[in-house]
Structure formats: C-alpha cells, structure tokens
Amino acid sequence: MAGDGDEERPAMGGDKLILRGLQFHGFHGVKQEEKKLGQKFVVDVDAWMDLAAAGDSDDISHTVSYTDIYRIAKGVVEGPSRNLLESVAQSIAGTTLLEFPQISGVRVKVGKPHVAVQGVVDYLGVEILRRRQA
Numbered sequence: 013m014a015g016d017g018d019e020e021r022p023a024m025g026g027d028k029l030i031l032r033g034l035q036f037h038g039f040h041g042v043k044q045e046e047k048k049l050g051q052k053f054v055v056d057v058d059a060w061m062d063l064a065a066a067g068d069s070d071d072i073s074h075t076v077s078y079t080d081i082y083r084i085a086k087g088v089v090e091g092p093s094r095n096l097l098e099s100v101a102q103s104i105a106g107t108t109l110l111e112f113p114q115i116s117g118v119r120v121k122v123g124k125p126h127v128a129v130q131g132v133v134d135y136l137g138v139e140i141l142r143r144r145q146a
Contacts, residue, residue: 118141
C-alpha cells in the first residue's frame with residue numbers, strides 16, 4: 013500500500029491530503045478465527061480538498077488535520093467487527109466526508125497483509141473512491 017504508485021483517476025485531480033501505511037489491529041473478516049484473534053490491517057487515505065488557503069496562510073484552520081483523518085481510520089478499524097473490508101473502507105470514507113464538508117472526495121484502501129492463501133502476497137484488500145454528492 014505505502015509505496016504504491018500515486019495513480020489518480022482524472023475526475024479527482026487537484027490538491028489532496030495523503031495518509032499512507034496506517035497500521036491497526038482489528039477483528040474483521042468472515043472467518044471465526046479472524047473475529048476472535050484479529051489481525052493487522054493497513055490503510056491508505058487520500059482526501060481531496062482545496063489547499064490553497066492553507067498554503068497561503070500557513071494556518072491549520074484552513075485545512076483538515078491529518079490526525080483527524082487518522083483518528084477516523086483508527087476508530088473504524090479498531091472498532092466493531094465487520095465481515096467485509098468493503099464495509100470497513102466505506103465507513104472510513106463516509107465518516108470522513110460527513111465530518112469534513114471541505115473534503116470533496118476520498119479514496120480509501122484497506123489491506124490485509126496476513127491472509128490464508130496458498131502463495132506469497134504483500135496484501136489483499138479493497139480500494140474505494142467516494143465523492144461528495146451535490
């Protein structure tokens with residue numbers, strides 16, 4: 013996840029806040045072992061918003077603090093168990109858009125580095141993109 017290319021979808025160009033490689037222990041998955049023992053999850057978040065005012069003023073009140081977005085991701089991943097990573101990602105994206113009206117869109121990647129598959133993987137996961145509805 014961290015270190016991936018920063019490919020963007022053309023409709024979401026512009027300024028963005030970037031959070032990479034956030035690691036949390038959570039209890040998500042459809043298997044009982046996942047719900048009982050938990051595992052590490054890795055989260056990346058991109059949040060699109062106009063950063064010009066913050067760049068001009070050097071004032072935190074003109075942007076969104078990375079720590080606030082981190083808090084949302086941490087709360088969701090370390091919170092109540094969900095079956096699907098899609099639901100984890102959706103909750104992070106939805107809460108971010110709800111709490112910060114200045115954010116126009118958000119991309120969330122959620123990965124499981126330790127999965128029971130026959131092969132070597134960095135992680136398996138999901139990526140979603142949500143835009144603020146007009």
